[in-house]
Amino acid sequence: MNTTAPSLTPTTRALAWCLHLLIVALLALAAGRALADSRPHAALTVSVAAACAVVYAAGPVLPRIRGSRRAAACWLAAVGACWLVLLALSADGVWVAFPLYFLQLHLLPRRVGLAAVAVTALAAIAAFAAHQGSFSLAMAIGPALGAAVAVAVVWGYQALYRESEQRRRLIEELTATRADLAHAQHTAGVLAERERLAREIHDTLAQGLSSIQLLLRAAGRALPDTPETAVDYVEQARQAAVDNLAEARRFVAALAPPALEDSTLAGALERLCATTSTRHRVTARFHLTGEAGQLPTAHEVALLRVAQSALANTVHHADATGIEVTLSHLDDQVTLAVVDDGAGFDPDRLPASDPDSGGFGLAAMRARMRTLGGTLTVESAPGRGTALAARLPLPPTADTDPEASGDR
Secondary structure, eight states: OOSSSSOOOHHHHHHHHHHHHHHHHHHHHHHHHHHHTTOTTHHHHHHHHHHHHHHHHHHHHOHHHHHOHHHHHHHHHHHHHHHHHHHHHOGGGGGGHHHHHHHHHHHSOHHHHHHHHHHHHHHHHHHHHHHHTSOOHHHHHHHHHHHHHHHHHHHHHHHHHHHHHHHHHHHHHHHHHHHHHHHHHHHHHHHHHHHHHHHHIIIIIIHHHHHHHHHHHHHHHHTTTOHHHHHHHHHHHHHHHHHHHHHHHHHHTTOOOGGGTSSOHHHHHHHHHHHHHHHSSSEEEEEEESOOOOOOHHHHHHHHHHHHHHHHHIIIIIOOSEEEEEEEEOSSEEEEEEEEOSOOOOGGGOOOOBTTTBOOHHHHHHHHHHHTTOEEEEEEOTTSOEEEEEEEEOOTTTTTOGGGGOOO
């Protein structure tokens, strides 16, 4: 029986039942031998053995004894008192001392339990010597050896139990830590995905809607005097809406931009410049330097988004007349340069990002480059235009590994 452990495992439950059966068997043995040998006080011996069995059986049943150390100690004292009476009546009561050792060591504090075992062993030796009418060293070996074995077994079991509890707590801590880590990774993934969505929306949907707004505003100004020009602006706005819808569908499906579906990055940038020149009062020219090799899809998407965002910023804020877009392929990197002759600005005095007014462009471009191990530099000054350069390192196998290039 275990009154102190929080729960019984199948192993400890089996050991408790073995202890119960051993005590009952030894009490039955003492009563049976008293009757079989017609010993003096045989009826009294049987009665005391039965009383001891009843008192012992009350321990595992009564909730108070199972839940209180003090109540367990009182119950153990009652069992011990019955055993002492049985020991005085029959020498066979000596054998009951062995399971009592386990009960005392298990239910009592360590020092008190060790003292109780010593007292029980001495009582068993003294009673056995009294029944034999003499004392010899051999009489003390059995009870003393049984006490030593009980102490070793119980203390060893307690040490193993403590170690098992430590391991259980460690496993629980590791499980909790792993759950916290998984939650942190999930949170980080959610934040990263939100950042990616913000960049994609800014570089595609927001820029497209801004272009449509500018075209419709121009159409409104041209409508009273030159309806034909207004119709052209409206048609351009309609085409921008179609393109933006295609971007949105690919964006939702997490596919590559439609501009890259059937074209290289250079072709997509050239079309972007042509579209910008057609829809807005600015001349955008594209230049390609170096040998155009096949780039990983992630690199092409990032550079195209940077170009889209840079051109949109120039159109909306710079009041420029000309934009030069240059894609340069080098041995170990690819560079995209966007230079305009607009109003310029002070890079050190940029306004903070604001959901209502915008301001996400440069931050989103830098985040794209940083994700792929690249850099973004901006040189500008009021009245002197702006020069933007996005650089991405090329993977070592970018020209030879088909998988590194993506699959379009």
